[in-house]
Amino acid sequence: MSTVLKFLQAFPRGLSIERLYALNGGCFSENERMAVLAELSDLARSGLARRRVDGLWFAAVSSGGLNARVVGAAVSTGLDGLERNVLTAAPFKISFSPVDVEVERSEAKPLALDPQALLRYWRSALRSDPRGAMSEAVDRHGAVWHLIAGHGPLVPEADLRATMVIELDALSPDFREALLKRAANENALAIGWPLAVGRRSGVPVIWPVGLISATWTRQDGQLHIDIALDDILINPDWIKGAARQAGWKAAQLEEIFGAEEGVGLQSKDFLERLREAMARQTRSKVSGQNLASELDPTHEGIFDCAALFLPDDSTFTAGAVRDLDEIAQWPPERLVQSALAPALGLEPSYQPAKPIAAVNVGSLNAEQIAAVRAASEAALTVVTGPPGTGKSQAIVSMAASVILAGGSVLVASKNHQALDAVEDRLGGLVPDADFLVRTLDPEREIDRSFRSVLGDLTNVKTRAAAPVDIVLLKSLEHMAINRAAMLDAMLERDRIESELAELHERLETRRKFSAQAPVAIEEDLAPMSLWARVLAAISLLLRGRAPEMGEAQSKVVSLSSLEARLSELHSARKALRASDSVVQLSDQIAELAQRVLSMVVKERVSLSNECLSVLEDAKADLDFQGRQTAVPFPVAQTILGPRPLWLASILGTPKRIPLETGLFDLVIFDEASQCDIASALPLMARAKRMVVVGDDRQLSFIPQLGQAKDRNLMQAQNLPVEQMSRYAQSRNSLFDFAKRLPAAHKILLRQQYRSVGPIVDYISSEFYGSALKVAYDPERIVTPKAQKAGIAWTHVAAPMVSEGNNVNRAEVRAIVEQIQKLLLSENYTGTIGVTSPFRGLCCANPVRDSSRESNMVAGVHEQTHLPDLQD
CATH class of the missing domain: 1.10.10.10 (Winged helix-like DNA-binding domain superfamily/Winged helix DNA-binding domain)
Structure with a gap:
């Protein structure tokens, strides 16, 4: 029995x-x-x-x-005669109102803030998003999740916020009690919509397909739920379940829905992708306008239903929240030993044992080399990398410089594609040595942690490698030091030349006009006549700016002082060392660095018997203590010896890398404009210095927190709202935050290698203040017949007709005709890329080909989709 x-x-x-x-x-x-x-x-x-x-x-x-x-369930009898529980929904009403827009405030005087209070604020901001991987059993309805019904939409349009009202009596007693228990957890919950019913191990299971972040309050017997943003995350548990039931591979669905941790979609784009991928699984029209009031869990498929889901430890941000709970208890003397110091306005205490020589392992320009130097020295470096300016090459050389010096590097991003690019470049430096760890890559089913790497190291027997040639290593360091001195001399020479030109112009103007109205100036700050003040103002205007009140009098100096300064600058220029060929020296450094790096890495991955014994003992102890025991700091440091380079997703790091102060020598955040502040803080705590790489002119992150809620979270930690916009989780990406920090060493990469002149000029003038420069090789361009490389606009005289999927058929036909002309009529041999802000422009089964780089012809940038020529 x-x-x-x-x-x-x-x-x-x-x-x-x-x-x-x-x-x-x-x-x-x-x-x-x-x-x-x-x-x-x-x-x-x-x-x-x-x-x-x-x-x-x-x-x-x-x-x-x-x-x-129990409220929320009813009995029905199926065809087989068994009792079934049809879940019934609590009704809601929803309204929309304008958002509370925060007024910009002056930040002229930096505030002295309590670092622990800041950390607690960011922890609360992170906890306010309860979404994550969710699978629910039917019998937990009315306990930790509850069906709701009403007229939508569920998400607000831009500049609006949604408020959903539910009578508390309409909810089950258990659910209301569960709300009270979580009241101290920033009153967050997730709205799941639509709902998928499936089976797991033969048992019915409920999966929310999309997850919407919301907060709640109790008011006069009602539950008020606030929804601030149109941002829907895909439930990864549904991805896995739907793949099994609908004949998809999980990687295919992740590709369609862009299922990155913490990266959401707008509702229109979400629905379009759902209709394309799940047409056979949808049991009713999914629109969110008229949500069903009942759900029969015996019927499988996707239904236009919604439910409230209470948060648990499965949320995307749970690991980061736990880390911030602990970090918020750290005293200031511990915080300053990590890369958190500049982020919290503290003075870093970490000093490297020896200077790190900034090398390049490929061709780098002066700005990229400056970024590598800053990464090797500064506590915080912010690199602005517009498209095609070689930020990945700079990141690779940053990591190589630290590894050559015996250090360790953590490269992190929310974007798995960004990590793919860095992995390909870094792994290719020493392809025959296993020195790199990719912690998470769903497409390749990679999931590695310090604990799993510890097990790998104890199982892999490595042969002793040849020792590093110390002479070559010292030669490389000496060459890097010499190049740094040469670049500094070049910068100083440019500064002197600029000041000399200004002084010559100033002296010429002074001699010309003072002869007509001589002015006697005994001291530099002597009282000035009206005419002398006019001359000073003219000098400032010649320098390209208008004088401020009282500035002309304070800046006027005597003719003899100007001539003395001129002589001083000539002497300084003469004393500068002669500049050898920096380009030639950089090529030599790149060649030698790759050879020496191979030696250093192979020696590091070759474990000595003593090191192997330490790791084996550590693994045995950890296995005995249990799976939840974290890898202790000394053991983690030992692991970083043979595995000095780690690539990690930002939200996945807390689960896979132990929380130890300054564990890594350097953390590099790539695509930082797509990351929020709070999620990055636990990674800063794990490193001694940090580099933030991004571009605020590209796609930014979508905040999951409204400004009104954000201000409330600040005030809950006794932080002033005035002058706090730079710290706000609801307003800033990690890149925005870092570049506004006083301690930031900021570098802009200007050389654009990907596009031809007219395209670069357009992008530069419209978005980058004309700062970018063309560095593209014209010999690489394959132009169509009778066309010049650049931007060509084609007007399509057709109005946009909404078809529910962002398709303009006239534009599609125009694109197809142009491609047919190029390929069929003109036999064009170059590559073609088609881009669109919406998936609807592409065919139902787009061919993704991001591996090839497109030529910059007719204003088309990198290749993303090839439409069906028969469309």
């Missing part, structure tokens, strides 16, 4: 699913819990057990006895 059936017969008053878990010894095992659910399902099918609407299970021979009714 079934063990579960024996328990049911022994308790005629019924057993809840939690009691059955406990009696069966499965409280702490997911597999055992699923086994209990599967056995209950089999017993119900065979008529030996039934579940009543109050959630209790009974043996079929038992009368049950109780008639309690």
Whole structure:
């Protein structure tokens, strides 16, 4: 007889699913819990057990006895005669109102803020987004999730906020009690929409397809739910379940929905992708306008239903929140030992044991070399990298410089594609040495942590490598020091030349006009006549700016002082060392650096017997202590010896890398404009210095926090709202935040290698203050017949007609005609790229080909999709 059936017969008053878990010894095992659910399902099918609407299970021979009714469930009888629980929804009403726009405030005087209070604020901001991987059992309805129904839409349009109102009496008592228990957790919940019903291990399971962040309050017997943004995250648990049931591969669905951790979609784009990918699984029109009031969990598919889901430890941000809980307890003397110091306005205390020589392992320009130098020296470096300016090459050389000096590097991004590019370049430097760890890559099913790498190191036997040639290593360091001195001399020479030109012009102007109206000036700050003040103003205008009140008098100096300064500058220029060929020296450094790096890396990955013994003992101790035990700091440092380079997703880092102060010598944030502030803080704590790479003119992150809620979180930590916009989670990306920090060493990469002159000129003048310079090789361009490389505009005289998927058929036809002309009529041999802000422009099954770089012809940038020529 079934063990579960024996328990049911022994308790005629019924057993809840939690009691059955406990009696069966499965409280702490997911597999055992699923086994209990599967056995209950089999017993119900065979008529030996039934579940009543109050959630209790009974043996079929038992009368049950109780008639309690839980709000949110009703009984229906299926064709097979079994009782089924049709879940009923709590009704809501929704309204929309303008957002509370915050007024910009002056930040002339930096505030002295409590660093622990700042950390607690960012922790609260992070906890306000409760979304994550969610799978729910049917019998937990009314306890930790609850169906809701009403007229949508569920998300607000731009510049609006949505407020949903639900009568508390319409919710189950258990759900209302669960809300109270979580009231101290920033009152956050997730709205799941639409809902997918499937089966796992033979048991019905509910998956929210999309997740919307919301906050709640109780007011006059009602539950008020605020939704600030049109931002929908894809539930990764649904991705896995839908892939199994719909014949997709999980990687394919992740590609379609862009399923990055913490990266959402707008509702229109979300619905379009859902309709394309899940047409066969959708059981009703999914629009969010008229949400169903009932859900039958015995029917599988995707339904236009919504539900409230209370947060748990499965949220995307749970690991970062736990880290911030701990970091907020650190004293200032510990904070200053990490890269958190400049972010919190503290003076860093870390000093490297020896200077790091900034080398290049490929061709770099002066600005890229300056970025590598700053990364090797400064506590905080901010690199602005517009498209095509070689930021990836700079990142690779930053990592190589630190590794050559015996250090370790963590490269982090929210974008897996950004990590792919860095991995390809860095891994290619020493392809025959396993020195790089990619912590997470869903497409390749990679999931590695310090603990798993520890196990790998104890199982892999490495042969002793040849020792590093110290003479070559010292030669490389000496060459890097010489190049740094040469570049500094060149910058100083440019500064002197600029001042000399200004002085010559000033002296010429002074001699010309002072001869007509001589002015006697005994001292530099002597009282000036009206005419002398006019001359000073003319000098300032010649320098390109207008004088401020009182500035002309304070800046006027005597003619003899100007001539003395001129002589001084000539002497300084003469004393500068002669500039050898920096380009030639950089080429030599790149060649030698690759050879020496190979030696250094191979020596580091070759474990000595002593090191291997330490790692084996550490693994044995950790295995004995249990799976939840973190890798201690000394062991983590030992692991970084043979594995000095780690590539990690930002939200996945807390789960895979131990929280130890300054564990890495350098953390590099790539695509930082797509990352929020709070998620990055735990990674800063794990490093001694940081580099933030991004571009505020490119796609930025979507904040999951409204400004009104943001201000409330600040005030809850006794932080002033005045002058706090630079710290606001709701306003700034990590890149925005870092570039406004006083300690930031800022560098702009100006050389654009990807596009031809007219395209660069347009982008530069419109978005970058004419700062970019063309560095593209024209020999690489394959131009169509009778066309010049550049931008050509084609007007399509057709209005945009909404078809529900952002398609303009006239524009599609114009694009197809142009491609047909190029390929069929003109036999064009170059590559072609088609870009669109919406997926609807592309065919239903687009061919993604981002591996090839497109030629910059007719204003087309990097290749993304090739439309069907027969469309």
